Amino acid sequence: MKLIYCLLLIFCGSVFISAQKTYTVEGTVQDFHDKSLLENAVIKIGNFTAKTNKKGKFSFDKIPAGKYTLIAQHPDCDDYTENIGVDQDVQLVITLEHHVKDIETVTIHGSHKNNGSMVVKTIDKSMISRNITENLGNLLTNISGVNVLKTGNNIAKPIIHGLYGSRVSILNDGVKLAEQEWGVEHAPNVDVNNFEHIDVIKGASALKYGGGAVGGVVVLQPQVLPKKDTIMGNVSLSGISNGRGADLNVKLAKTWENGWAIKTNGSYKKLGDLEAPDYGLMNTGLESSGFNFGVQKMTFEKGFSFDYYLTKSTVGILRSSHVGNSEDLRNALTSPEPIYKRDFSYDIDNPKQEIEHHIAKVSAYKRFENFGKITATYSFQYNHRKEYDIRRTEELSKKPALDLELITNELNVNHLIERGNWNLETGINAGYQNNYSNTQTEARRLVPNYDRYYAGIYSVLKYKIAPQLDFELGGRYDYDHYDVTKWYDLSDWNKQYAADYSDFVVRINQNRILTKPSLSYNNISVNGGIVYHPSEYFDLKFNYARVSRSPNVAELFADGLHHSAAIIERGDMRMKSETGNQFNLVADIKANVLKGLNISVNPYFFYTQNFINQIPTGYQNTQWGGAFVVYNYQQINAKMYGLDIDAQLKITDNLTYKGSGSYVYGQDTTHDVPLILMMPPNFNNSLEFNKKEWKGFYFTVSNNTYLKQTRFPVYNVPIRLFDSDGNAYNEEVDISTPPSGYSLWNIQTGVNLSKNFGIDFSVRNVFDTSYRDYLNRLRFFSNEMGRNFILTLKYQF
């Protein structure tokens, strides 16, 4: 065969030589970053065209001498042009880059094409856009196995596989949010409007984001801007019936073909008092605003970006949730309706939170042809949280009862090298954090002032053993150091720490003692996984991670009273790092049922040693009278397992069913009791009718059903009462039993009225069902909010 070609070539060549002098131009086309050879690339030289074969080779054999523009095109890649002069036979190696939308941006997020053995679920652009008025926590509940821990409706933090707080990292455009993530009533400070894509990585396998993310990682990614001369923008305005509020979002971007781009986003949301089905919820309003500005210059080979994010919010907390002691708590529990009521108002009074969060980020990357890609990111974060409480005098009520300022500086350097059947990602990060707890509050600090220094290094190797089998191995080392300045009550110090930590003592002032604890932690985490892909109908992933997390500052030093829960929280300086072993299995099955069926099953198992858990260890009397449960952070051994199931069935071209369910089991094996605040078993089902031809019309009916959580530890508060003989006795206030299950219906519909103008309308809790949520800290005081109509008008250009 080859011989024939050769003969033909020679023959043709000789024919042409006689007419005009021609040369051969041949070469290969390959992918820039993994060097794989690209098939079906079209090469044009003048009027001549050739296609690459399976080995990425192309050849022209009769190019007349002269100067040409060579164009190489591939469906997945950007066009490549080069001026070539042909005056002899030419050998070329053409390197193509992927489309901008496919490549990683400056953000150090994992490539979407290859999540390896990680369990990743995504909330896409259309889901975000349809639910633009929701906060991050509530939005994430659309993912199976993800739930929220709430304080009312406006404060929601994500729970992944039963874990939350410091165990879930949230990455805002590549920057790990540094805030008071330990607190149950501290919601993540992000504006969902800034992002177009949210990945949730379940489990601890994402070592690159830090060893502390035992539960998982939420990766928020902004829009990847195209490389062309254009202005893009979109404005959405929503009206929200429950709370009589509005939400305005504006996005603008100007891009240039040479890779420069500037963008800015803004949002403003205002809600008044929310309403439960039978009554109004006093002081549950919200006012929040967000701003984002970014400038970037990105080409395939190198780029840099600067981004600034600001979120500001004032959040009201249900007035009735503030109780002084356990007797007040009992009164609230036995009262069928919240005690405090008012006519609808937009006012936000105490108790409330005022939070401000700034992120400034500079990032740059460069690709080296034989060395891979290097990305460096420096970020600065400033978080200011003020919590206003119900206090004795008007003067004091004007002062926040908690005033924390947290400053975080972090530097990340990442290196990624991709080759045909393997890639290796390595990175280091280092950071400095300073927390200042203002004494002007005239209230006890919940957490002390501290400096934290931390650094980490990791490496993850992904290797393709066979076409059906990928293998992955990662390791990470983290170092954490705290320098803390804390006052203790002398009696507490003497009882707990005096014997072992006398080095930390600075001075004693009457019944108080000033200490400067200095604590260091070393953590090693490893991760291994395999992906088996025997056919396009079946994918099996298995992942094992051994993770280690240092205790956070609340777990070490918290010292305060939480009024609304009537509990006292205490940290413990002796805390060690918690280490967990996690096993995750994911089976993704596709089947040709009707128009296509996808099923994903994710069972998991964790065993954690020294799991840091807040458990009640006794009672304490305070000035408020009665006993408060003292929740100490303690280290226990914990066992958790669970199952997430997702199913999607395309019934016809226009009708799709989606269903998901999750169950988690958590047990404190040290005390042999269930873990507190585990997500109740739940199911979500939805049916969507969708017709592109009708201007993108869709109509969705969905149902969320939560069963009652039957596994819970019993930690009740005693109160003192008197019998008819005048004898005192104790009665328990039940703060442990979870509320009953519930089922909610929602509908959502939308259509694009014109090319630029669209409309979305949804009704949440259609039947105005009264219910209480086990994972809402305010469940003792009121029902959840009732029916809500949301109308969103969208204009984009």
Next chain:
Amino acid sequence: MKNIFKNTTLILGLLFLAVSLSLTSCNRSDDEADDLPQEELSDVLLRVTDEATGTAVVYDYQVNSTTNPNVKLVNGHTYNVEVIFKNGDEDATQEIKDAKDEHFLVYNFPNSDITLTRTDDANSTRKDGSRVGLKTKWVVNTAVKNASASSQLVLTLFHEPVTVSEASAVSGNGVIYGTHTGGETDAQANYNIIN
């Protein structure tokens, strides 16, 4: 090349800005001020004056204390009682008078027969007409009703109750003066009552 230089300058500039911002804020960690709370109460004092003799005795309930003071009351006597709140050495009673519309005291005698009337002046009378209860007159009929149970006063200071009333109600084997709805407990003091 020129372009790269420009970018580098920009990045360095921003880095410098950020670092200088964080440096200026660094020195805050040296702040060694204690966080002594201003809002808490350390003592609830009862100044009990026997109308007949005019002698006053002060009983000090110390917050968090495990022992309660013994208030000696003689059956048949009438006492004028004043409540004083303290935060360390500071007198916090004035704070309560200043915010009198937000406060209310409830007296619970679960094993005594004492007739209590509020004698507050305008300084501690709420807008709604109810008296806060910082000053009271106790007519002691039977200080200890059931001798086999301990007799006591549970005095509770409520903050921001929704409604209050000076009305009394049965409490255990005795009577409670003052009712309220809503609000949170600001302080609770316990005293033993003895003959």
